[in-house]
Amino acid sequence: MMGRGLLAIEDLEREDIELILETAFHMKEVGRREVKKVPTLRGRTIINLFFESSTRTRTSFEIAGKRLSADVVNFSPSASSLTKRESILDTAKTLDAMDPDAVVIRHNVAGVPKQIADQLAAPVINAGDGAHEHPTQALLDLMTVVEEKGRIDGLTVTIIGDIAHSRVARSNIQAFTKMGAEVRVVGPPTMMPAQVETLGVKAFRSLREAIDGADVVMALRIQLERLAGALFPSVREYSATFGLDRAKLRFAKDDAIVMHPGPVNRGVELSHDLADRRPSVVLDQVRNGVALRMAVLYLLAGQKRAEAQA
Ligand code: CP
Numbered sequence: 136m137m138g139r140g141l142l143a144i145e146d147l148e149r150e151d152i153e154l155i156l157e158t159a160f161h162m163k164e165v166g167r168r169e170v171k172k173v174p175t176l177r178g179r180t181i182i183n184l185f186f187e188s189s190t191r192t193r194t195s196f197e198i199a200g201k202r203l204s205a206d207v208v209n210f211s212p213s214a215s216s217l218t219k220r221e222s223i224l225d226t227a228k229t230l231d232a233m234d235p236d237a238v239v240i241r242h243n244v245a246g247v248p249k250q251i252a253d254q255l256a257a258p259v260i261n262a263g264d265g266a267h268e269h270p271t272q273a274l275l276d277l278m279t280v281v282e283e284k285g286r287i288d289g290l291t292v293t294i295i296g297d298i299a300h301s302r303v304a305r306s307n308i309q310a311f312t313k314m315g316a317e318v319r320v321v322g323p324p325t326m327m328p329a330q331v332e333t334l335g336v337k338a339f340r341s342l343r344e345a346i347d348g349a350d351v352v353m354a355l356r357i358q359l360e361r362l363a364g365a366l367f368p369s370v371r372e373y374s375a376t377f378g379l380d381r382a383k384l385r386f387a388k389d390d391a392i393v394m395h396p397g398p399v400n401r402g403v404e405l406s407h408d409l410a411d412r413r414p415s416v417v418l419d420q421v422r423n424g425v426a427l428r429m430a431v432l433y434l435l436a437g438q439k440r441a442e443a444q445a
Pocket residue numbers: 188189190191192193263269272396397398
């Protein structure tokens with residue numbers, strides 16, 4: 136069961152995912168109104184606690200909270216007492232003492248949201264932790280595929296890129312397999328986890344074979360700032376072998392869609408043309424991120440707070 140927080144897709148049952156998606160489609164309707172606001176979380180407080188940069192996730196959590204009439208506080212680590220060496224855990228407990236109804240956390244170290252969640256009365260939502268998980272990204276990706284294809288069950292989903300270091304890949308592999316899709320992965324051998332098949336996926340060396348007959352082709356962001364030259368010889372070679380363009384995409388199904396969590400390195404993971412136009416659904420993913428995060432906040436911040444920790 137979803138319980139008192141959302142830390143990982145791994146923790147969710149299929150029924151939890153179905154409830155979140157169903158709620159998100161209701162929330163999407165609110166975003167289509169002229170006045171995009173409902174009183175559902177009036178009087179509730181949500182704290183965004185981002186220790187790592189973000190455009191999509193942080194902004195969409197803020198908009199989601201505001202559309203539900205919650206009071207949203209964006210905590211800024213660089214302007215906080217963290218600069219006076221207050222620990223992350225003490226910072227989180229201090230914020231929890233102000234009685235928020237949910238705390239959204241992103242950190243570049245895997246496991247930090249869970250460590251904090253164990254100490255807080257407020258439900259914690261993982262907004263991405265290191266190479267571990269990014270559960271709301273996977274849920275908004277599911278939502279986008281349901282919108283496009285009407286189902287997940289029986290689809291073939293190919294994920295391209297840095298499977299070993301990607302929290303988006305980890306969460307999406309779990310999410311799509313739990314919902315009945317066949318998940319394939321492909322990328323440079325240096326970016327493939329050992330015994331990747333134990334994750335329930337089919338691994339490929341050839342992009343053409345991996346996307347053959349696929350319904351959904353998802354390219355992952357390559358961390359050029361960290362990994363170029365370390366895990367692949369050159370950006371040009373990566374792009375030639377694993378970058379997606381319309382010529383390579385013709386091996387997928389005729390109605391296949393292209394996804395990317397963003398930010399896109401244009402001309403690397405996706406050709407410029409694919410990044411902007413159908414069958415790319417990159418901006419639909421962003422749009423659905425607001426509705427999906429409204430659903431998660433509604434389901435979690437609407438609960439009664441747990442007893443505060445001693
Ligand atoms: N997809 C994603 O997490 O993007 P941001 O880093 O901009 O939040």
